[in-house]
Amino acid sequence: MGLDAQVAVVGLGAIGSSAAWQLAARGADVVAFEQHEPGHDRGGSHGVTRLFRVACLEHPTLVPIARRARTLWRELEEASGQDLLHATGGLMIGEPGSRIVAGTLLAARTHGVPVEEIDRAEIARRFPAHARVDDGQVGVWDPEAGVLRPEAAIRAAVDAARVAGARVVTGTRVVAIEPDDDGVTVRTADGVTRVAQVVVTAGPWIDRFVPLPLVPHRQLLTWFRARPGERADLDVLPVFVRRVPGRDTWVWGHGAMPGVFDVKVGPEFDGPVERVDPDAVDRTIHPGETALVEDLVAATFPALAPTVTAVTTCLMTHTPDQQFTVGPTHHPRVVVGGGCSGHSFKHASALGELVAQHVLGDPRFVDDGFLDPRRFG
Numbered sequence: 001m002g003l004d005a006q007v008a009v010v011g012l013g014a015i016g017s018s019a020a021w022q023l024a025a026r027g028a029d030v031v032a033f034e035q036h037e038p039g040h041d042r043g044g045s046h047g048v049t050r051l052f053r054v055a056c057l058e059h060p061t062l063v064p065i066a067r068r069a070r071t072l073w074r075e076l077e078e079a080s081g082q083d084l085l086h087a088t089g090g091l092m093i094g095e096p097g098s099r100i101v102a103g104t105l106l107a108a109r110t111h112g113v114p115v116e117e118i119d120r121a122e123i124a125r126r127f128p129a130h131a132r133v134d135d136g137q138v139g140v141w142d143p144e145a146g147v148l149r150p151e152a153a154i155r156a157a158v159d160a161a162r163v164a165g166a167r168v169v170t171g172t173r174v175v176a177i178e179p180d181d182d183g184v185t186v187r188t189a190d191g192v193t194r195v196a197q198v199v200v201t202a203g204p205w206i207d208r209f210v211p212l213p214l215v216p217h218r219q220l221l222t223w224f225r226a227r228p229g230e231r232a233d234l235d236v237l238p239v240f241v242r243r244v245p246g247r248d249t250w251v252w253g254h255g256a257m258p259g260v261f262d263v264k265v266g267p268e269f270d271g272p273v274e275r276v277d278p279d280a281v282d283r284t285i286h287p288g289e290t291a292l293v294e295d296l297v298a299a300t301f302p303a304l305a306p307t308v309t310a311v312t313t314c315l316m317t318h319t320p321d322q323q324f325t326v327g328p329t330h331h332p333r334v335v336v337g338g339g340c341s342g343h344s345f346k347h348a349s350a351l352g353e354l355v356a357q358h359v360l361g362d363p364r365f366v367d368d369g370f371l372d373p374r375r376f377g
């Protein structure tokens, strides 16, 4: 059987849209499938904003990935004429030995991110919105942090893929991926496409096709506003990840961009999560569901009214070690990009490039062994 294309990309969310773009830009003959329309709200990448940090507390090697991602987001801004990444800087607050502070400093020192360590008094002086900080806690300022616009970024990457020659098929669900010695058969309700390699970037749906220990689960995105007479826009409340005063938990988020988005605050998702079927997610917001985050906001930010102004559901996909999965899988013709673990959007353009480099056998721009899907056996 002849081939219909060199590479099929299954799923055009955060990582898949960039993978299709990067593959096509390198001259690959790409066909890309998306079950909805790019920028939709059924997967893991909607909700108006995503935090961008460079001194990534999750792993030092995420620093060069974030920096490469920023270059690629800027390329997409050029191509699309839209603002996708708004630089704000970011403040991390916690105990000196905590994951937030120690992890951020380790990443910064390993890769030369010019972070600033600031004490409690300095936090209160420079960032009055963060005046409530427990004794013994400190801050780390990451000057390279910012806020991304996920829906627009995904659409821009899909457009760039099309411009580079990819055939993009939307509103079409892939129902089976069948690799063999000579190629891969990709089945949709409308027919069969035969390719040499397949990229599976299906987000919460990846384990329908690839046996990986991923756990898709439901999360809420919640927005708040300043109390009357108070300010909480991005200038006074840039990106943050911080311990909640008096509590053993964190919150993350950013201030408002008036007329565009409100303040976003979310709780850190440590601990066990309940696996959901991504096709049967409960999208209803139940009474009392926002009480936890409202309580955390009340404890942390006196300037914010602690009642959500908006809330929506979103899907997060955890891996056992909370790092992503990028690279070849059980079958050399099947390359995966996913396992977001709640922190991959910022990196997605560069993860798409890594996927393309794996598929084409090109040298990778960074040693991405810690993301190898085969680490799970």
Ligand SMILES: Cc1cc2nc3c(=O)[nH]c(=O)nc-3n(C[C@H](O)[C@H](O)[C@H](O)COP(=O)(O)OP(=O)(O)OC[C@H]3O[C@@H](n4cnc5c(N)ncnc54)[C@H](O)[C@@H]3O)c2cc1C
Pocket: 010, 011, 012, 013, 014, 015, 016, 033, 034, 035, 036, 042, 043, 044, 045, 046, 049, 050, 051, 052, 172, 173, 174, 175, 201, 202, 203, 204, 205, 219, 220, 221, 314, 315, 316, 317, 337, 338, 339, 340, 341, 342, 343, 344, 345, 346, 347, 348
């Ligand atoms: C609440 C929340 C907060 C987050 N905050 C941040 C943050 O601040 N910073 C950050 O960097 N990251 C953050 N993340 C992580 C990030 O936003 C995304 O979850 C991650 O980028 C997911 O990207 P993805 O490409 O793996 O999946 P998705 O973007 O979900 O894309 C998967 C795509 O595959 C498609 N698809 C699936 N199955 C098929 C099929 N069979 N056929 C065709 N198409 C298919 C889907 O429709 C979807 O479009 C957050 C996540 C959540 C849930």
